[in-house]
Structures are given as C-alpha cells and as structure tokens.
Amino acid sequence: KTRNAPVxxxxxxxxxxxxxxRILCRRARCSLAEMRTGVTHDELQAMLQAAKAAxxxxxxxxxxxxxxxxxxxxxxxxxxxxxxxxxxIDHLDHVECKAESAVQSVATIMxxxxxxxxxxxxxxxxxxxxxxxxxxxxxxTIFDLKGGSAIEQYADNIWLLHAPDKSLPRWVQLSIDKxxxxxxxxxxxxxxxxxxxxxxxx
Numbered sequence: 001k002t003r004n005a006p007v008x009x010x011x012x013x014x015x016x017x018x019x020x021x022r023i024l025c026r027r028a029r030c031s032l033a034e035m036r037t038g039v040t041h042d043e044l045q046a047m048l049q050a051a052k053a054a055x056x057x058x059x060x061x062x063x064x065x066x067x068x069x070x071x072x073x074x075x076x077x078x079x080x081x082x083x084x085x086x087x088x089i090d091h092l093d094h095v096e097c098k099a100e101s102a103v104q105s106v107a108t109i110m111x112x113x114x115x116x117x118x119x120x121x122x123x124x125x126x127x128x129x130x131x132x133x134x135x136x137x138x139x140x141t142i143f144d145l146k147g148g149s150a151i152e153q154y155a156d157n158i159w160l161l162h163a164p165d166k167s168l169p170r171w172v173q174l175s176i177d178k179x180x181x182x183x184x185x186x187x188x189x190x191x192x193x194x195x196x197x198x199x200x201x202x
C-alpha cells in the first residue's frame with residue numbers, strides 16, 4: 001500500500017470544518033453545492049467525521065492563529081512527532097509578523113520559516129499570491145509574487161500557476177521557475193473547479 005505522508009496544514013483562509021468539507025467533496029467527486037443540498041445536516045456531520053477518521057492520522061489542520069512564533073513552534077512539534085511529514089502554510093499574507101514594512105515582513109517570515117524547515121529537516125510549502133498589478137495576460141515571473149525578491153532569496157523551489165489561455169479556463173500551466181537541486185520545467189494541469197482539484201493534462 002502507498003503510505004500517505006503526515007501533513008500539517010495552516011489555514012488562514014477557512015476554518016478546519018470548511019476545509020474538511022472541501023476534502024470530502026473532492027473524495028466523493030461532488031460539488032460543494034451538491035454536498036450541502038443533497039444530504040441532511042446530521043448526514044453531513046457523520047460524513048465529515050468519517051472523513052476525519054479516515055485521514056485523521058495523516059492530516060492536521062491548524063486554524064487557530066497564524067502568528068509566526070506559533071507557526072514555528074507547531075512545525076517543531078509536528079516534525080518531532082511525524083518525521084517525514086509535510087507542512088503547508090496557506091498563505092503568506094496571513095502570517096502575522098511585526099515588521100517596519102511589508103517587504104521586511106516577507107523577508108522575516110521567509111528567513112524564519114526556512115530556518116525552521118532546515119532545523120526540523122521537513123519540507124514546507126508556503127503559498128503566496130501575485131501582486132495586484134499582475135493581470136495574468138503574460139507568463140508570470142518570480143517578481144510578480146508579493147515580496148518576490150525575498151521569496152526568491154530564501155525559497156529552494158518556486159512553482160507558479162498560470163492560466164495562459166483565457167478561452168480555456170480549466171487549462172493551467174505549472175512552471176518551476178526556481179529549483180536549487182534540478183532543472184527548470186513546466187507541465188500542463190487541468191483544474192476541476194467543481195471539486196477544487198488539479199490533475200495532469202495529457
């Protein structure tokens with residue numbers, strides 16, 4: 001059997017139950033609207049509990065604050081309890097850090113998260129958004145990311161998602177724009193909005 005790696009997911013976008021509901025929809029291959037209207041409240045709660053039981057040993061959701069010291073402490077604890085796991089932080093703008101400017105804030109967050117990842121020997125996937133000025137009409141670069149220079153300095157890998165053809169909204173391009181240990185490359189993905197899911201486009 002394939003072993004699912006333990007994941008610690010920091011959610012600044014939604015509460016844990018909302019995230020679990022999206023995961024449940026993806027596993028059941030139905031939309032969020034169908035899930036909410038097609039079952040009773042009690043049935044939905046039972047399904048959520050079953051999904052959590054099935055994945056509880058491999059997924060932990062932290063939705064109770066995104067302060068930088070708290071994130072670092074939880075990463076250290078998670079790495080001790082689950083060696084070989086993965087940390088996901090969603091997303092950079094939600095990480096709370098006291099700094100004199102937005103640029104310094106991003107640099108501090110990147111530096112300290114990188115230090116925690118190295119100390120704990122655990123990979124960290126940190127989600128970031130593009131600058132508001134990026135309209136998506138061209139292929140993005142690292143410097144279209146908010147705080148791009150600091151991200152470029154500290155990140156080992158930078159992956160950029162972009163929809164290159166507005167007439168094909170489900171077609172998404174994944175570009176590896178930085179890779180310390182390998183080549184730059186790209187691949188095409190298909191985004192299934194109904195399930196909030198990506199799959200490789202052949």
